[in-house]
Amino acid sequence: MQIKDVLLAPGYGAFFYDDQAAIRAGATQDGFLYVGEPITPGFTSLRVPASSLSVGLVLADDTVFWGDVMGVQYSGAGGRDPLFETAQISDLTSRVVVPRLLDVDASRYLDACAKVFEPFEHKRLPLAVEYGVSQALLRAAAHLHRMTMAEIVRSEFDLPPQTRRVPxxxxxxxxxxxxxxxxxxxxxxxxxxxxxxxxxxxxxxxxxxxxxxxxxxxxxxxxxxxxxxxxxxxxxxxxxxxxxxxxxxxxxxxxxxxxxxxxxxxxxxxxxxxxxxxxxxxxxxxxxxxxxxxxxxxxxxxxxxxxxxxxxxxxxxxxxxxxxxxxxxxxxxxxxxxxxxxxxxxxxxxxxxxxxxxxxxxxxxxxxxxxxxxxxxxxxxxxxxxxxxxxxxxxxxxxxxxxxxxxxxxxxxxxxx
Known part of the structure; x- marks a missing residue:
């Protein structure tokens, strides 16, 4: 049930990261662009193409299960983590997260998450990293148990079977x-x-x-x-x-x-x-x-x-x-x-x-x-x-x-x- 390798692939988010503070302060729109000086730390322009990082877990049978790491549109606003930067996140993931992933039982979902997401240098890992890696772990657990991801969640949290459609x-x-x-x-x-x-x-x-x-x-x-x-x-x-x-x-x-x-x-x-x-x-x-x-x-x-x-x-x-x-x-x-x-x-x-x-x-x-x-x-x-x-x-x-x-x-x- 161990993960034998981890793949990292830079990717694209589906929209853009926007400087909410600058927009709220009155930045004007020029076509699809926002014009003005950035206010939120990390932004070099008011609208930045969203990037992501795909994390692939290679299991013993050579199947690969992916999860995607990314930030939200208004990164750095309202107490959120700062602007997502692929190179920095990739470096942290390689140095800190990958060794942890190689040392967990992928069939035990919540246990694996708890071990992989332990604090690093007395700080919580970036939330985007937790999000992306936990997706990959969920897919891997579903494969190993021959279940859907929903059934893994239901099993781990001891929830009753439900088939109601969510609006x-x-x-x-x-x-x-x-x-x-x-x-x-x-x-x-x-x-x-x-x-x-x-x-x-x-x-x-x-x-x-x-x-x-x-x-x-x-x-x-x-x-x-x-x-x-x-x-x-x-x-x-x-x-x-x-x-x-x-x-x-x-x-x-x-x-x-x-x-x-x-x-x-x-x-x-x-x-x-x-x-x-x-x-x-x-x-x-x-x-x-x-x-x-x-x-x-x-x-x-x-x-x-x-x-x-x-x-x-x-x-x-x-x-x-x-x-x-x-x-x-x-x-x-x-x-x-x-x-x-x-x-x-x-x-x-x-x-x-x-x-x-x-x-x-x-x-x-x-x-x-x-x-x-x-x-x-x-x-x-x-x-x-x-x-x-x-x-x-x-x-x-x-x-x-x-x-x-x-x-x-x-x-x-x-x-x-």
Whole structure:
């Protein structure tokens, strides 16, 4: 069950790494570029092509199982790890991680993760490294046990068999209108993200944003198939707080106005404000959640920034400081931590959204599907990239194939019983 060799291959993320601080400060767009001076450490320009590092585990039978290491789009923002740099990550992986991988039993997934991801020089390994290597270990364990990755997660965490489909959420990027139409025609469960990441897109007093929300709801009714009724989910990157102020009451009032404009739809508002620290975020988001709940609003708050690690997620969930937590696998670390994060949310009766980033890869997206289904997350992100078609097909098809295998396994077990 040992790993006899490890392969490293530089690769590409599916989108770009962006300097969120510079964009928020007013950087202008020139075509696909953002123009201005970088603010976040590590960025030499405001938009950098996303890179990745593939880690391949060679088993005794010469089969190779891969996982992909990468950062998230807004690296270095909101307490996240710094900008991903392939050469540095490759060097660290070769020196520190590879020797550890050669010394573990690949059939024992959680044990292997625990040994490989021990601190180095009194510091945790980069979370992106944990994420990529844990994907490869999960695939290797699935091969050795003749199971799906979902079944390995289920077995390791002692979870019951589940075959419920997890709703899929698509993100639009800047091509909002075209991509919204695609999402509606494909009957996506949750849409459209919207990428409301600048004052221009949010508008004075949020007017531009409100008009976009209304348009999405109207368009859904116009071209959606009969009975189609998606959840509307908008990521505003803190702009409600930036525009109307950081008072929880004012933020809640604004969110209620948005929801009132589209009656009949459940509205998710992601990252309504950034209060500057994890503790401040928890305290103020809890107030916003309470106000919305007391009003019986059909709007829900989704936390992203300042809620990165497993411990962050635990604190938000226990404080009921969000209706739904975005669990960003590259920020959480090992994909086993993503599973733990979903279970923490469920224990605290808070929604669990297995998200991630447009900068991910096909391999990381597929691994995320297995964790989402095994833990029965409330929704998962269609990834990678900022298009709709590719990401929706990668995640949607992987889920459908997985459910077909799991249903077959259940039928076999029932027949045996």
């Amino acid at each position: 899929i959420y698509c993100q639009s990027g800047d091509a909002r209108e075209i991509n919204v139409d695609k999402m509606i025609l494909k009957a996506v469960d949750v849409l459209p993200h919207g990428l409301i990441n600048s004052r221009q897109k949010f508008g004075v007093d949020g007017q531009t944003f409100m008009e976009f929300v209304t348009w999405v709801a109207t368009r859904t009714r116009e071209i959606g198939r009969p009975g189609y009724h998606p959840v509307l989910h908008f990521d505003v990157y803190g702009w409600i707080g930036l525009e109307v102020g950081l008072g929880p009451q004012r933020i809640a009032d604004f969110i209620c106005r948005v929801a009132d404009n589209v009656p009949g739809f459940t509205i998710n508002i992601e990252s309504p404000a950034d209060f500057g620290s994890t503790q401040a975020q928890i305290e103020n988001y809890a107030k916003i959640v309470s106000i919305l709940d007391n009003r019986g609003s059909n709007a829900r708050i989704v936390v992203d920034e300042r809620c990165n690690t497993l411990e962050d997620i635990r604190l938000f969930a226990e404080a009921k400081a969000s209706h739904l937590v975005q669990i960003k696998p590259p920020d959480v670390g090992s994909i086993a931590e993503t599973a733990r994060a979903v279970l923490i949310c469920k224990e605290n009766q808070v929604g669990a959204y297995v998200g991630g980033s447009c900068t991910e890869t096909d391999l990381s997206a597929q691994a995320s599907v297995h964790v989402s289904v095994a833990t029965q997350a409330d929704m998962m992100l269609a990834k990678p990239g900022m298009g709709v078609d590719e990401a929706f097909s990668i995640v949607g098809n992987e889920q459908n194939r997985l459910l077909a295998m799991l249903n077959r396994r259940l039928a076999q077990n029932e027949n045996v019983g």
